[in-house]
Amino acid sequence: MTSTRSPNSHHVVGRGPHAVLVLHGWFGDGHAFASMEPALTTDEFTYAFIDYRGYGGMRDAGGAYTIDEIASDTIALADHLGMREFSLVGHSMGGMAAQRVLSMARERVRKLVAVTPVPASGVPFDETGWALFSGAADSAQNRFAIIDYTTGNRLSPVWIRHIVDYSLANASRDAFAAYLTAWAKTDFSAAIRGIRVPVKVIVGEHDPALTTTVMQATFLDCYPDCELEVMANAGHYPTYETPVALATSIENFLRR
Numbered sequence: 001m002t003s004t005r006s007p008n009s010h011h012v013v014g015r016g017p018h019a020v021l022v023l024h025g026w027f028g029d030g031h032a033f034a035s036m037e038p039a040l041t042t043d044e045f046t047y048a049f050i051d052y053r054g055y056g057g058m059r060d061a062g063g064a065y066t067i068d069e070i071a072s073d074t075i076a077l078a079d080h081l082g083m084r085e086f087s088l089v090g091h092s093m094g095g096m097a098a099q100r101v102l103s104m105a106r107e108r109v110r111k112l113v114a115v116t117p118v119p120a121s122g123v124p125f126d127e128t129g130w131a132l133f134s135g136a137a138d139s140a141q142n143r144f145a146i147i148d149y150t151t152g153n154r155l156s157p158v159w160i161r162h163i164v165d166y167s168l169a170n171a172s173r174d175a176f177a178a179y180l181t182a183w184a185k186t187d188f189s190a191a192i193r194g195i196r197v198p199v200k201v202i203v204g205e206h207d208p209a210l211t212t213t214v215m216q217a218t219f220l221d222c223y224p225d226c227e228l229e230v231m232a233n234a235g236h237y238p239t240y241e242t243p244v245a246l247a248t249s250i251e252n253f254l255r256r
Contacts, residue, residue: 007076007077008050008051008053009050010030010050010057011048012047012049013040013046014042015042016042016043018045018110018255019078019087020045020088021078021087021098022047022050023050023074023088024050024052024094027166027171029052029055029056030055030057032240033091033239035243036243036244036247040247040251041251044251044255048083050074052065052069054174054178054179055170059171059172059175060172065174065182066182067097067100067182067186068100070097072104074097074098075105087109087110087111089115091115091239092115092210094115095115095116095118096120096122096186098112098117099112099120099188102195103195110254111198111200111254112199113253116202116203116210116236117215119219120188120191120218120222121189123209125184133146134177137173137180140165143163144160144161144164147164150209151204151237151241152235155235163240192222194222195222195223198253198256199226200229201219201220202229203231204231204237204238204241205234206234206235207235207236210236216228234246
């Protein structure tokens with residue numbers, strides 16, 4: 001263990017020799033993976049779940065709210081926890097940020113798992129889509145519509161409202177707004193093209209946005225050692241929708 005100061009709040013699950021840094025999505029925080037934590041193998045892996053600036057325990061922390069900042073803070077957390085080598089798990093926006101960590105600390109990364117991830121090239125929006133997403137910082141209705149759409153318009157509205165309420169309570173308005181621009185309009189794809197590290201991409205069968213077609217044109221095109229899995233009975237949030245299946249898939253890949 002080093003004495004390096006961690007700039008971000010976090011919590012650790014497990015005590016195993018394989019270190020894993022876990023990066024959350026736009027609507028979550030470091031506790032967004034709580035549903036799958038009981039399924040994690042704690043004697044094989046040590047998972048560190050980070051809060052970005054503006055989220056969770058860092059809700060009132062100022063920052064630039066960029067992908068580079070998330071990546072730098074994640075590497076600083078690894079230093080703080082004494083993780084010389086680590087694997088990365090990232091969901092959605094966190095899937096993009098995990099790739100930025102990889103580009104900045106390639107020699108330290110063992111494997112990368114990207115769950116319904118934003119590609120390193122960002123996400124294009126038409127005018128209607130941008131209005132919906134950019135309005136979500138100030139509109140619970142927009143947040144509800146986004147979650148409903150990205151999970152295939154098939155899940156309980158009570159659950160969707162829970163995710164909306166959680167994001168309103170655990171992410172600052174300004175951070176939430178700024179991170180949209182960060183994940184939608186950042187492009188560092190040239191920096192990761194051709195990196196040879198084992199990568200697994202998991203998409204939900206009911207996610208209409210970040211599909212197998214998108215992943216084939218981005219992740220599988222960029223990474224020579226990349227595999228793709230379609231998670232049954234899941235949309236954009238398998239962390240909530242299919243947590244045990246997701247944890248099993250992640251750990252099977254990490255331990256191979």
